[in-house]
Amino acid sequence: MNGAVALPLDLPELSLTASGDALVRRSVLPSGIRVLSERVPGARSATVGFWVAVGSRDELGAEPALGDMAALPSRFGSTHFLEHLLFKGTPTRSALEIAVSFDEVGGEHNALTGKEYTCYYAKVQDKDLPMAVSVLADMFTSSVLDEAEFENERGVILEELAMADDDPNDVVGERLFEAVLGDHPLGRPIGGDNDTIRGVTRSAVWQHYLANYRPNDLVVTVAGAVDHDELVALVTASVSAAGWDLSAAARPVERRAPLAASVTRGSALSLTTRPNEQAVVMLGYPGLVATDDRRSTLSVLNSVLGGGMSSRLFQEVREKRGLAYSVYSFASGYSDAGVFGLYAGCSPKNVGVVSELLVAEFTRLAESGVTADELRRANGQLSGSAALSLEDSDTRMSRLGRSEITTGEFADLDVALGRLAEVTAADVQALAQEILSRPLSVAAVGAVEASAFDSVLGSASGSTEATAAGPVLVGS
Known part of the structure; x- marks a missing residue:
């Protein structure tokens, strides 16, 4: 490569050879789903990620009633909730079945919530990549957000926050971002806080899920032992089997504008x-x-x-x-x-x-x-x-x-x-x-x-x- 390669949203196919003879390919599907792969010579495993460009900064606060429109509850904490809940079952898989799918092949699976994106990922042997894509696709597209699981996970998240609150390094990091960035959404804690997690409703999280987990929001990336054409076919089949209708053409969601915001310091x-x-x-x-x-x-x-x-x-x-x-x-x-x-x-x-x-x-x-x-x-x-x-x-x-x-x-x-x-x-x-x-x-x-x-x-x-x-x- 002689320089960085642009990734236009309206470019259907792209292929390049990166350093070390790795083959990088990218497909933008008609539904807006983006699939990227990096085939690494000699690899016997693969890591797959299902991404959505939605993080803690994108959560909406409560909005009062306006005219005939009912008041909207706060969605603060929804992103962290979804990171947990998507592992808790779909119409075809229970939480245990999702866990067993990866444990029985020695794979790793987890998720991360950031300020500007969320990723659900797994690492498996090359022969188990179809299973990993299928399970992650089912989780991503078809989580049921069961009410009982929701309330149970509320307690789990509160325990997670309590654990972080006992760690001075976690606390000082959250406080610094609040102090430097003030009221900017990036200044909010990624995982929410006790008040937002206790206050958010299943309905608010469900609306956050429906609004942001759609075909043109989805980015699938795989690196390691992967065949790109097989991956595209597998992603398409998996999300379709899970219930997504891919017949409607859609442009991928626009990237955030890379313009520096005016930031007012929260505190000295x-x-x-x-x-x-x-x-x-x-x-x-x-x-x-x-x-x-x-x-x-x-x-x-x-x-x-x-x-x-x-x-x-x-x-x-x-x-x-x-x-x-x-x-x-x-x-x-x-x-x-x-x-x-x-x-x-x-x-x-x-x-x-x-x-x-x-x-x-x-x-x-x-x-x-x-x-x-x-x-x-x-x-x-x-x-x-x-x-x-x-x-x-x-x-x-x-x-x-x-x-x-x-x-x-x-x-x-x-x-x-x-x-x-x-x-x-x-x-x-x-x-x-x-x-x-x-x-x-x-x-x-x-x-x-x-x-x-x-x-x-x-x-x-x-x-x-x-x-x-x-x-x-x-x-x-």
Whole structure:
């Protein structure tokens, strides 16, 4: 490949040879279903995913009655509910039968809910791929959302949320997104919260299901030992057998517009006080959207600053000062917003100085730039990790799904490596300066006082707005 290949929604067929002689094919069926495959030479297994470009950000809140129209209940939490409920039975398969289908062949099956998509996936031997497609198709198209199962799963989800709430790392991550993104839908927790899960009705989840799980919403991706023509025939037969009418022509749903939204910071500080032995802190700034041309530059910036054991944050905070065990930076990008963040876990008495060190290292990078050695190491780290990750069919399957749903282009390993090689030290420094100029938000969980962050918030160049509202204090 000489460059990324566009994936137009109105192109019925596409075929290309990717790095490593992998054959990538894509079909857009008349019904709007999109099927993508990557045949990997020598593979004896395959990973299949059924995707829909609907995540937690797409849930509708309650709407009051208007004229003759009845009030609409809130759908918040519906996406997470569906992730659970689609495994709970169809008119032809019970929940146990779905589980047995994969267990008896040694397969793996699960689902994930994101902020902008949901995926139901399985990994099986090549000979069991027809079974996996058939079962996932039945689940995806024909879930009955049984009332008893619905109420039972409500309890399961509440237990899942309770488990996450006991994990300071989960809590601080949710609080950071709320603080950085404010009222933007991406700031809401993916799994919902206790109030939304307790309050959502089966009717609301059912309406969410009907509105978003349709032929022209469906993207099927398979990587590994797969024949594309057989896959297309299998997907078509499976969804038809499950009850979908594919006779009507439809265009695939449009991708989200890749335009950066105007984001108003939710708070400068979100503090969850708990008597933990360790405090965890995240500092975040508005980042880049997922399709930004500078995403390779952002990857290099993240690698140099906090992407490994040779990174600046790890060396300064852990190796030189011994103030933290875990310290790193991260970047999350979505269609119209993103977050760039710094993380550390440390003794509560050190949270203030550690937070200052995180910002100081970021500031030093923005002011002085990166060295040639750092640029070389970052390129090597990112190139190597990208190549190693593609040894797994799960990663290749996910790459197909994200390419189709998010970026609208397929960029194989050679393209990705080429983009990394083009990143310059000046590019990294300029992007660091831009991100650092944006409003800073801090989220922390532990036995710490808000005053511990006075210095870091007071010195942050982009943090002058919204500080008058004060910190958001969350009880234990």
